[in-house]
Amino acid sequence: MADTLADMNVMERHNFVIERLMRENRATVADLARATGASEMTIRRDLELLESRGALRRVRGGAVSNLPGGVEPPYAIRAMSGLEAKERLARAVLSLLTDGETVALDTGTTLVAVAKAMEDRQFTVTPLSLHAAFALSPYPGIQLLLPGGQVRSGELSFYGHTPAETFKDLCFDTFVLGCCGVDPVRGATAYNLDDVRVKRAALDAAQRVVLVATAEKLGRTALGRVCSLEEIALVVTDAAPDNPVVEAMQARGVQVVHPQP
Numbered sequence: 001m002a003d004t005l006a007d008m009n010v011m012e013r014h015n016f017v018i019e020r021l022m023r024e025n026r027a028t029v030a031d032l033a034r035a036t037g038a039s040e041m042t043i044r045r046d047l048e049l050l051e052s053r054g055a056l057r058r059v060r061g062g063a064v065s066n067l068p069g070g071v072e073p074p075y076a077i078r079a080m081s082g083l084e085a086k087e088r089l090a091r092a093v094l095s096l097l098t099d100g101e102t103v104a105l106d107t108g109t110t111l112v113a114v115a116k117a118m119e120d121r122q123f124t125v126t127p128l129s130l131h132a133a134f135a136l137s138p139y140p141g142i143q144l145l146l147p148g149g150q151v152r153s154g155e156l157s158f159y160g161h162t163p164a165e166t167f168k169d170l171c172f173d174t175f176v177l178g179c180c181g182v183d184p185v186r187g188a189t190a191y192n193l194d195d196v197r198v199k200r201a202a203l204d205a206a207q208r209v210v211l212v213a214t215a216e217k218l219g220r221t222a223l224g225r226v227c228s229l230e231e232i233a234l235v236v237t238d239a240a241p242d243n244p245v246v247e248a249m250q251a252r253g254v255q256v257v258h259p260q261p
Contacts, residue, residue: 011083013038013046018081021056021065022216028062075131075154078109082214085238086113089212092236092259093176094121096210099141101173104202105132107157107195108178110212118142126170128163128198130156145170152194159194167201175206177232181220182213184248187229189222196224208233215239218246229254 013036020027020035029047033040047063050056054074056063090113097103099122105111107129115127115135122141127133130151136142149162177199179188188211190196203209203226211232218239229252236257239246246256 010046012036013043014050015081015083017043017046017050017063018055021063022081026059026062026064030061032062075109075156079112081109083113085214086110087117088259088261089214089236089238090114090117092257093210093212094118096234096236096257097121097123097174099123102126102171104128104167104170104172104175104206106176106178106199106202107132107155110214111176111178114176114212126172126202128158128195128202130158147198149198152192155192155195157192157195157198159192159198163198164201167198167205170205172202172206174208174210175202177203177209177211177226179211179213179217179226180222181217182211182235182245182249183219183221184229184245184252186221186225188226188232189220190224190226191222193224196226199226203227203231210234210236212236213239215243218243 016036017032029040029043032043047058051058054066057066086109089110093114094117102124105115105125105127112131112135115132118136119139124143124145125136126145126147127136133144133146136144147158147163147166149158149160152159177188180191181189190199209232215238218237229249232254234255234257235249238259241258250256
């Protein structure tokens with residue numbers, strides 16, 4: 001998102017503030033007002049609301065990020081960031097799927113965007129989170145198959161013995177995998193180890209793995225290793241074609257797909 005936009009609505013301003021803090025860690029009220037076209041009083045109200053949601057910490061004259069490095073930001077905060085990019089990625093993922101496929105759909109906000117993009121398609125889908133299940137539930141062409149198990153607060157992802165065992169009895173055409181980071185050497189990684197176990201089970205049950213990752217996740221490594229690059233057939237990302245991580249993945253035989261603008 002450009003830094004000279006004006007006349008944003010409330011959601012756009014909140015997205016802008018979150019993305020600015022995730023990128024630069026600190027922002028002043030005056031800078032945010034100039035960038036968004038809002039008054040400083042409006043920006044202060046925005047910061048107050050975002051602080052109440054745990055997204056930032058207000059300081060004199062502005063705000064700083066409230067998210068420590070190496071820790072997964074809360075789902076509610078991630079859901080506010082990069083909405084347009086996630087929608088473009090979702091459309092690119094859907095272009096790779098054929099009606100009638102059986103699809104395992106990973107957790108995360110980008111994967112919820114993929115779920116929402118399935119509105120007019122026909123798939124059998126096993127979502128790894130209730131967020132995606134809720135998004136898919138109204139669509140007549142979607143046959144939902146839930147893996148069961150315990151549900152993690154906030155993320156609403158399934159975890160524990162039950163979903164991991166369920167995937168042993170299933171076979172999917174495609175697993176659409178999300179990640180917290182992807183690195184040419186370490187592969188795809190995630191913060192939560194309970195999630196890693198279920199992701200691995202879904203991956204083992206699929207004939208093809210499509211990884212979808214926003215640009216900032218390339219080159220990042222989280223605690224839990226999900227899979228190597230060799231286990232991934234395609235990567236869908238909005239990172240630039242000349243991104244060093246994109247080039248390294250391609251050099252290792254991974255096909256990289258970029259969404260349309």
